[in-house]
Amino acid sequence: MPIHNTSFLDACRGQRPARTPVWLMRQAGRYLPEYRAIRKKVSFLELCRTPELAAEVTVQPVDRLGVDAAILFSDILVVFDAMGVAVEFNPGPQLPSPVRTNADIEALRWGDPGEDVGYVMNAVRACKSALADRVPLIGFCGAPFTTVSYLIEGGGSRDFLEVKKLMFCEPVMFGQLMANMSELLARYLIGQIDAGVDAVQIFDSWAGAVGPRDYETHVLPHTIALVEAVRAHTPAGRDPVPVILFARGNANTLALTARAPADVIGIDWSIELDAAIEVVGHDRVVQGNLDPGVLLGPPELIQSRVRATLADARAAKAHVFNLGHGISRFTDPEHAKLMVDTVHAGLSEGA
Numbered sequence: 001m002p003i004h005n006t007s008f009l010d011a012c013r014g015q016r017p018a019r020t021p022v023w024l025m026r027q028a029g030r031y032l033p034e035y036r037a038i039r040k041k042v043s044f045l046e047l048c049r050t051p052e053l054a055a056e057v058t059v060q061p062v063d064r065l066g067v068d069a070a071i072l073f074s075d076i077l078v079v080f081d082a083m084g085v086a087v088e089f090n091p092g093p094q095l096p097s098p099v100r101t102n103a104d105i106e107a108l109r110w111g112d113p114g115e116d117v118g119y120v121m122n123a124v125r126a127c128k129s130a131l132a133d134r135v136p137l138i139g140f141c142g143a144p145f146t147t148v149s150y151l152i153e154g155g156g157s158r159d160f161l162e163v164k165k166l167m168f169c170e171p172v173m174f175g176q177l178m179a180n181m182s183e184l185l186a187r188y189l190i191g192q193i194d195a196g197v198d199a200v201q202i203f204d205s206w207a208g209a210v211g212p213r214d215y216e217t218h219v220l221p222h223t224i225a226l227v228e229a230v231r232a233h234t235p236a237g238r239d240p241v242p243v244i245l246f247a248r249g250n251a252n253t254l255a256l257t258a259r260a261p262a263d264v265i266g267i268d269w270s271i272e273l274d275a276a277i278e279v280v281g282h283d284r285v286v287q288g289n290l291d292p293g294v295l296l297g298p299p300e301l302i303q304s305r306v307r308a309t310l311a312d313a314r315a316a317k318a319h320v321f322n323l324g325h326g327i328s329r330f331t332d333p334e335h336a337k338l339m340v341d342t343v344h345a346g347l348s349e350g351a
């Protein structure tokens with residue numbers, strides 16, 4: 001069955017649909033009472049590993065907010081199941097045994113995501129069936145650097161000193177780890193595509209942890225390899241799926257990020273969207289970039305900031321409206337709905 005609402009996929013492919021498509025990073029989650037109700041009964045990992053429940057929370061924001069795309073409910077770190085690396089969520093991720101030494105790295109398994117993380121592929125199928133082609137489904141993974149950062153730091157980090165120690169003291173080993181991760185993530189995303197996702201997003205949430213020179217040398221080549229491997233894959237009987245690359249943290253590295261041949265460049269909220277478009281080029285499709293904190297403000301402010309972002313986006317080839325990072329758990333769902341409705345209302349002629 002063809003998808004009914006194609007505005008998101010049309011924009012990803014460089015067209016300007018009648019209404020600007022919109023979805024929110026982290027749109028399924030703790031700001032929604034219906035999500036909290038399910039989380040009272042099951043742990044986060046059980047939720048990720050139970051396809052019917054993952055599908056239920058994936059559809060929740062589509063029902064409540066009327067967004068133009070759904071994103072698979074999962075986490076960037078479940079891919080560690082293909083590597084024999086344990087991870088706990090309380091609620092942020094924690095690794096009981098972070099990977100730091102040569103011996104740790106040599107002990108890593110580079111498994112088969114289709115099998116070892118088969119519950120994600122089953123969740124994709126359950127989501128597609130629950131969505132019944134109302135809107136497209138986005139699959140995702142972490143970028144090699146963000147994923148490797150969690151592996152080495154063992155959780156979130158302020159200064160990323162363990163990652164930098166390995167990167168600067170053992171650059172060859174670090175490069176090999178990044179290359180292996182990039183290949184694993186490519187197989188993981190291709191598995192999601194073959195299971196049915198309509199687009200994929202690569203989250204480089206910690207790209208801003210390194211300076212531009214180190215980003216260019218140690219990080220970006222592996223991100224580009226991942227984007228290229230995924231874009232080279234054409235699922236049987238379907239069009240190639242668009243790839244969105246979202247690298248957070250540093251407007252200074254945006255020009256470098258834009259070298260990646262992603263169909264859509266995600267923009268974080270640290271730069272105004274018109275300035276970001278100057279950097280990435282008017283021939284690119286952009287996604288973003290309302291500060292998620294704006295949704296904690298009053299309704300009039302939300303509306304005016306949404307309109308300002310829509311006006312800025314006119315300089316791009318096409319635009320997918322989104323936040324400039326994940327929605328805060330303290331957001332009033334009514335404010336998220338107002339954001340979506342204001343995007344859909346668009347700008348009046350000449351505004």
Ligand code: 1CP
Pocket residue numbers: 024025026027028029030039044071072073074075076077089091092093140155156157203205326
């Ligand atoms: O208690 C709970 O319910 C757990 C909270 C939670 C949730 C709802 C975590 C733990 N992960 C998720 C879901 C999740 N994670 C999604 C769901 C789909 C959607 O968008 O609706 C997605 C896309 C992610 C991706 C993710 N996980 C990223 C990249 C995006 C970003 O926000 O930068 C990162 C960095 C993670 C790691 C992670 N997992 C969980 C948390 C709280 C974090 C981040 C913070 C940290 O490092 O402590």
